[in-house]
Amino acid sequence: MPLLRASRPKVLVPEKLSPDGLALLRSSLDVHERKGLSADELLQIIPDYDALLVRSETKVTATVLRAAKNLKVVARAGVGVDNVDVEEATKLGIVVVNSPSGNIGAAAEHTIALMMSMARKIPESCASLKDGKWERSKFVGVEVKGKTLSIIGLGKVGLTVARLAKGLGMNVNALDPYASPAVAASASVALVSSLPELLASADFLTIHTPLIASTRGMIAEAELAQLKPGARVLNVARGGTFDEDALLAALESGHLSGAAIDVFTSEPPAPDSSAARLIAHPRAVVTPHLGASTVEAQENVSVDVCEQVLEILQGSLPRSAVNAPLILPEEYKKLQPFVRLVEKLGSLYTQHYATSPGGAMARNTFDLIYQGELASINNTKPLFAALIKGLLSPISSMEGLNINIVNAELVARERGIFVSEQHSRDPSDHSSYSSLVTLVARPPSRASSRAPASDDNSTGSIPDQHQRIISGTCSGDRPLITRLGRFEASFEPQGTLLICENYNSPGKIGVVGNILGQEGVNINFMAVAPVSPKLAVNESLKEPFPTDGSSQEPTAKSQSLNEALMILGIDRGVPAHVTAALAKETGILSACAVTL
Numbered sequence: 001m002p003l004l005r006a007s008r009p010k011v012l013v014p015e016k017l018s019p020d021g022l023a024l025l026r027s028s029l030d031v032h033e034r035k036g037l038s039a040d041e042l043l044q045i046i047p048d049y050d051a052l053l054v055r056s057e058t059k060v061t062a063t064v065l066r067a068a069k070n071l072k073v074v075a076r077a078g079v080g081v082d083n084v085d086v087e088e089a090t091k092l093g094i095v096v097v098n099s100p101s102g103n104i105g106a107a108a109e110h111t112i113a114l115m116m117s118m119a120r121k122i123p124e125s126c127a128s129l130k131d132g133k134w135e136r137s138k139f140v141g142v143e144v145k146g147k148t149l150s151i152i153g154l155g156k157v158g159l160t161v162a163r164l165a166k167g168l169g170m171n172v173n174a175l176d177p178y179a180s181p182a183v184a185a186s187a188s189v190a191l192v193s194s195l196p197e198l199l200a201s202a203d204f205l206t207i208h209t210p211l212i213a214s215t216r217g218m219i220a221e222a223e224l225a226q227l228k229p230g231a232r233v234l235n236v237a238r239g240g241t242f243d244e245d246a247l248l249a250a251l252e253s254g255h256l257s258g259a260a261i262d263v264f265t266s267e268p269p270a271p272d273s274s275a276a277r278l279i280a281h282p283r284a285v286v287t288p289h290l291g292a293s294t295v296e297a298q299e300n301v302s303v304d305v306c307e308q309v310l311e312i313l314q315g316s317l318p319r320s321a322v323n324a325p326l327i328l329p330e331e332y333k334k335l336q337p338f339v340r341l342v343e344k345l346g347s348l349y350t351q352h353y354a355t356s357p358g359g360a361m362a363r364n365t366f367d368l369i370y371q372g373e374l375a376s377i378n379n380t381k382p383l384f385a386a387l388i389k390g391l392l393s394p395i396s397s398m399e400g401l402n403i404n405i406v407n408a409e410l411v412a413r414e415r416g417i418f419v420s421e422q423h424s425r426d427p428s429d430h431s432s433y434s435s436l437v438t439l440v441a442r443p444p445s446r447a448s449s450r451a452p453a454s455d456d457n458s459t460g461s462i463p464d465q466h467q468r469i470i471s472g473t474c475s476g477d478r479p480l481i482t483r484l485g486r487f488e489a490s491f492e493p494q495g496t497l498l499i500c501e502n503y504n505s506p507g508k509i510g511v512v513g514n515i516l517g518q519e520g521v522n523i524n525f526m527a528v529a530p531v532s533p534k535l536a537v538n539e540s541l542k543e544p545f546p547t548d549g550s551s552q553e554p555t556a557k558s559q560s561l562n563e564a565l566m567i568l569g570i571d572r573g574v575p576a577h578v579t580a581a582l583a584k585e586t587g588i589l590s591a592c593a594v595t596l
């Protein structure tokens with residue numbers, strides 16, 4: 001049974017986040033806002049937390065992540081994740097999510113605001129006037145209309161800047177190896193194929209790429225020299241894309257008329273650094289990383305990542321995981337209930353077959369068969385991950401095991417679990433259900449005689465009844481178990497369930513009810529699952545019912561149409577001695593409690 005932590009999951013928020021998102025968390029999580037933590041303090045307290053919510057200031061290093069024993073998610077309330085060691089998070093199975101579009105408009109508008117401020121010398125004329133001066137001739141600017149704005153990186157922010165600049169009457173060209181020509185054309189942006197070509201045409205140059213290997217130091221001395229004398233540059237993306245020494249030199253030499261900078265290599269910049277001298281330069285317009293700092297953007301990103309934190313802590317798919325396989329929104333909608341279902345199949349398997357008394361013989365090779373509409377989904381990685389999580393979480397402490405789409409394959413490999421995923425489009429296989437998922441645990445002899453996770457049985461037909469098989473479907477969003485071993489079932493895999501295999505004769509419900517009553521256990525619902533006629537063993541193998549009142553584990557020979565499963569939803573877990581006592585009752589073959 002999973003080891004549950006007594007307290008509510010804890011979320012650490014070491015930076016200023018909009019309260020709109022945090023309010024979503026407070027009803028189910030403990031939210032601790034701890035602004036101004038030092039790196040050491042963060043390291044000290046991080047082991048306590050299940051989720052960490054950051055903006056750009058907190059450095060989520062490998063050391064922090066390794067110390068974060070309970071951490072399931074790092075949520076970046078913004079776009080850039082360069083302050084998070086995503087590779088280490090991936091290794092540790094920690095999901096990193098961001099808000100890929102919540103602050104795009106804000107960053108683009110800030111870029112335009114800086115461009116206009118620089119063109120019309122707003123900051124310095126404002127400061128002069130506040131200083132009591134009236135210096136009209138000193139602050140003659142330039143117009144942007146008819147000028148060329150050159151954009152490096154025509155992604156979400158770059159494209160929004162392009163559209164705004166077109167509205168100002170600018171000519172816009174862009175360099176981006178991954179930009180769609182159709183999208184660029186629709187925004188009247190001319191795509192150029194080389195950086196020298198882009199630089200040569202720029203009156204204003206702006207960069208909107210992430211800080212990655214190919215963009216670090218991208219605009220250095222040689223590139224600045226290729227700009228027209230008097231050109232102006234902007235950086236609202238990331239410090240480090242421009243070489244700050246070279247930028248300072250180009251301003252000081254007068255080659256550049258201006259630089260507008262929102263982001264710096266080190267934030268806040270060290271007092272004697274080039275960045276600090278850039279900030280002090282009279283022709284630099286600077287802001288302290290304010291691109292995303294609007295009320296609207298902060299609400300957007302806060303709500304976006306807080307929703308994802310909730311989703312992840314509830315075991316659902318995050319919509320914007322940075323370190324997980326991409327899943328299309330329409331697939332997400334279709335897959336989500338099945339992710340829950342498959343996790344339940346795995347957990348039910350482990351608790352019912354692998355860890356229940358008499359079921360200890362572990363099997364590690366599984367078929368996971370998708371039938372019906374589900375068979376047409378190609379990206380089933382979330383389902384695979386859900387299975388691994390379901391199989392393993394009942395036998396691992398929740399603290400130690402943090403399985404998700406990021407690390408599921410690695411964990412499965414390490415544990416020697418092999419899963420062969422099969423897609424069956426044969427309509428006869430899933431009868432009345434629009435989609436059906438079946439988990440088959442292969443018997444050890446067959447499992448060991450084949451290569452792991454290859455795909456024999458590729459037709460998806462269900463193997464024989466001697467295997468441990470669980471099938472399920474979704475009714476709307478509700479998962480439903482439709483088959484458990486030989487039994488045709490229909491129950492929701494939710495809460496604590498007592499599963500008794502018994503001879504289908506009168507009085508069994510009363511016997512079980514009595515024993516549970518003595519333990520003070522309430523029964524919330526009951527379902528009976530008969531043997532499916534299709535799945536019953538050949539009648540010739542059938543043995544007579546025991547007459548001595550003893551009950552035994554069912555063998556292949558004793559399996560018959562006269563057996564049934566009784567599934568009771570109960571209000572608490574039952575100790576092992578109760579299931580043992582139940583299994584000793586006449587006509588009850590086995591009893592097992594599972595928590596799903």
Ligand SMILES: NC(=O)C1=CN([C@@H]2O[C@H](COP(=O)(O)OP(=O)(O)OC[C@H]3O[C@@H](n4cnc5c(N)ncnc54)[C@H](O)[C@@H]3O)[C@@H](O)[C@H]2O)C=CC1
Nearest residue numbers: 080107153154155156157176178208209210214236291292
């Ligand atoms: N100052 C601030 O407060 C904010 C800064 N940002 C930053 O803006 C940047 C852009 O964000 P988004 O537009 O959302 O990202 P995005 O991923 O939508 O776009 C980035 C674009 O850069 C292109 N790119 C990557 N490497 C390139 C290269 N070597 N040469 C040319 N193009 C290249 C990509 O193909 C992509 O189209 C990020 O660094 C982000 O962190 C975003 C929001 C606020």
Ligand SMILES: O=C(O)C(=O)COP(=O)(O)O
Nearest residue numbers: 055056077078079080292
């Ligand atoms: O979203 C981004 O990439 C940003 O740079 C915004 O940073 P911030 O959340 O304002 O610290």
